[in-house]
Amino acid sequence: MKDFDVILAGGGLVGAAAAVGLARAGYQVAVIEAAARRANHQPSYDDRTLVVNAASLNILSGLGLLPAGLARMPVREIRITRAGGFGSLCLKSEQYQREFFGAVIVARELGNVVLDALKACPGVTELCPATLETFTVESDHVRVRLGDGTLIRSRLLIGSDGTHSMVRQSAGIESDHHDYGQSAMIFNVRPGNAPAGVAWERFTPRGPLALLPQPEGRLGVVWIDRNEAIDESMSWSDDQLIARLEARFGPSLGGFSQPGRRARYPLLRQRTPRPVAERIAVIGNAANSVHPVSAQGFNLGLRDAASLIETLAGRSDPGDPEALDAYARSRYPDQEATVRYTDTLARAFTNPSLLARFGAGLGLAAHAALPGLSRRLVRSAMGFRDPVTRLARGGS
Structure with missing residues (x-):
């Protein structure tokens, strides 16, 4: 039976980043991943556009996962509007003494970088394709059985295995779930004209619509609607899709053309x-999944990884109960606030109540009129909600 310091179940973007960081901290790490190890086949490494905030860019850079050649589009301005109501907000990074709020990166491109880093990291052993069948927690280790019967063990098991985490469920870690009854349709288009470095989010009664800058003058579209409406949208012709997008977003970008392949989530x-739990931790979507409004999901998971890396660094036993308790306590404020904030936004702008939607419009207007409110919003959205890890601040 092979021994490791840490076993990670799930090698998506957050899990792989955690593996690299823990290996750099001196641990021997095994990564169990079911998908074939090329970014084209990994579900986390698809055509989605990730809005990577400033703190997350710092984390990736500190882990050696942000090479100069990685294509990324800086976001220097965010324009937020409401369809059919008052209230709007325009945020410019220069107003907050920042060069940019973050950057848009295609998940597949970042995935290729992460895969290369895993392969080059001497402290990481990839078990792929492989599945975690069962695990047993004992006093000083976790015994893991893989799908092919192989037995391995470690001092700590980390679940980075997604929303329906087998690790979380098997460990008896309690979680609360809510199905929004919505899906996100993802595709990209070419706008008639669009200023560089600008991201748009438009709130509609059916759900938010985000347009994000991509390389070569294209925009990534995140179109959110009720499940049955997305079912219909996926079957539209390209011409129908463009017509509906122009109707929903408006004429300000001079129309759209050349829509790319669609996917839904x-x-x-x-x-x-x-x-x-005892010798168990869950991170990323295995712990908290959020509505994509304000693009916080990947960033929240990456902050989990950074916090766990820093909490465990230098410890002889990464599964030490005091260390895991310290990790859980340090992450609680950020996780709680981020989940509540995104849930409140998602509900407020799609609530059929006129009073609720009026309140949402007032909220946007207040953020626009009161610099202190906007400053707190921007600091949190950029990933700098206390406590801020050394990696998030730009240390390594």
């Missing part, structure tokens, strides 16, 4: 108040 909220 169901939207859920999941909250895990205490993401640890």
Whole structure:
């Protein structure tokens, strides 16, 4: 039976980043991943556009996962509007003494970088394709059985295995779930004209619509609607899609053309108040899944990884109960606030109540009129909600 310091179940973007960081901290790490190890086949490494905030860019850079050649589009301005109501907000990074709020990166491109880093990291052993069949927690280790019967063990098992985490469920870690009854349709288009470095989010009664800058003058579109409406939208012709997009967003970008391939994802909220158990921790979507409004999901998971890396660094036993308790306590404020904030936004702007939607419009207007409110919003959206890890601040 082979021994490791840490076993990670799930080698998506967050899990792989955690593996690299823990290996750099001196641990021997095994990564169990079911998908074939090329980014074209990994579900986490698809055509989605990731809005990577400033703190997350710092984390990726500190882990050596942000090479100069990685294509990324800086976001220097965010324009937020409401369809059919008052209230709008325009945020410019220069107003907050920042060069940019973050950057848009295609998940597949970042995935290729992460895969190369895993292969080059001497402290990481990839078990792929492989599945975690069962695990047993004992006093000083976790014994793991893989799908092919292989036995391995470690001092700590980390679940980075997604919203329906087998690790979380098998460990008895409690979580709260809510199905929004919505899905996100993802594709990209070419606008008639669009200023560089600008991201748009438009709130509609059916759900938010985000347009994100991509390389070569294209825009990534995140179109959110009820499940049955997305079912219909996926079957539209390209001409129908463009016509509906122009009707929903408006004429300000001079129309759209050349839509790319469409994909869809169901939207859920999941909250895990205490993401640890004896010799177990869960991170990323395995712990908390959020509505994509304001693009916080990947960033929240990456902050989990950074916090766990820093909490465990230098410890002889990475599964030490005091260390895991410290991790859970340090992450609680950020996780709780981020889940609540995204859930409130998702509900407020799609609530059929006129009073609720009026309140949402007032909220946007207040953020626009009161610099203090906007400053707190921007700091949190950029990933700098306390406590901020050394990696998030730009240390390594």
